[in-house]
Amino acid sequence: MTTAVTSSERRVSPVFLGLLAVMSVSAWAVWSGYSASTGFAVFLFVTSGWIVSLCLHEYAHARTALHGGDITIGAKGYLTLNPLKYTHALLSIVLPVLFVILGGIGLPGGAVFIERGRIRGRWKHSVISAAGPLTNVAFALALTAPFWLGTADDMPDAFRYALAFLALLQVTAAILNFLPVPGLDGYGVVEPWLSYGIRRQVEPFAPFGLLAVFGLLWIPEVNQAFFGAVHGILDILGVAQWDTHWGQEFYRFWQGEPQIPALSP
Template sequence: MSNSYQVSRNAPRSAFVPSPVFVGILAIVAVSGWMAWTGYGNVRVDIFLLVLSGWVLSLCLHEYAHALVAYFSGDGGVADRGYLRLNPLKYSHPVLSIVLPLVAVVLGGIGLPGGAVWVDHTHIGSKVKQSLISAAGPATNVVFALLLAAPFAFGAGDDLGLAHGPNGDVVVTGEHGAFWLALAALAFLQVMASVLNLLPVPGLDGGNILHPWLSPPYQRAYDMFAPYGFILLFVLLWQSKINAAFFGLVTWLAGVLGVPEIADYGLFLMRFWEDV
């Protein structure tokens, strides 16, 4: 009851109504899911649409989780800034939050974390609450990964596979194969995003979880390096041994959850403009 009172007192209910942009994203997810399920048209295009729209959906909910926890932790301004309407166009860094992660998925098959919503920490006095705000986004990725992997744990997509067609092109086999491959690719991305977001890198959620607990000198050093966190992440992943170890960990974790081994191949197959 106290939470609902705070919502009605501090922000209009309209501040929590999903935006038309988010409803449109949901519609694209539903339509592309139906296309992949029925094998409508070019299945590689179907996989592309479902993976990309599903990824955007998860990015919106990731940022929403940050904003929602921030709101109930004391920063009512996130409602005024439009962060609670699930509209990616309202983010303080839409390029970092949406565009860059999309490009990373399409070109490299990497579930790159986006830039977080802007939170006014002057209204949040508790270190625990500050850490929880940063942890809320990665927690959303973890939940997504578990939900997407759940059908495979119960036997869905057991006949999923890949074969070569009469023209030498790759064909997805199995009943509703394109749908399950896209779902597996999305689950793989969510596992990857969970790991990346929890790395203790300045500027990323994992580093921000630790930030409130650092001494003032270390906080100043952290703030100095935070804008370059993405660059540091790229440099680390560019190292062949680190890259191999990272993707080995993601593949192992995805396998523990029951995600099919060919999940990562769906990220290559979705590039329908390339021959595979």
């Protein structure tokens, strides 16, 4: 099926390569301390890294859809990793970045349009929906590798904190995406297995699922329980809440440069 996609439709976009360049240079600036503002370097590193993960998330949806039978994916530009090709650039990029800035939450957004009618088999539909958040899981494991391998203590403090905060965003994105809420990937995983009647009843609520989740996270009790689960997962991966806290403090460079603590408690 992939033979229907031309080489130009698979070519990685210069926009994505530019994001990787920003992520790499800012990561070096944080690591080396070669920056007038460590906080601003952390902001660039985490934000560009977060957008890169969003691109990979949507690419995973598109790639599995292509193999599942939707041969229109390539013509839509989804395989180029260009975030500007997404059907809802505002939901896919702008709002998720805004949520990170405002609340430190890796909230997922809407993205690629898949022609589900071309795909046969309930398992294929479920795998396509699961592919995106599983990418966030893989990204989180890669980011936390220095922590669960025991090498994080050898990294500069600011870089360690930035890495921890970016990992937190991946974990929050994975958890939220897997919620069986209409409009989110978790519902897309279970939807093929629901009866036609249930799907018809739930369908009108799909556009409001993301907003409902965001609203619930503003409830203190829900927010506390959610981040308790997030930090519980990160703790298993070797990332302490101390690290993610200071990562977010550095990320908010507009509040002033925080003083790096000499020792972790």
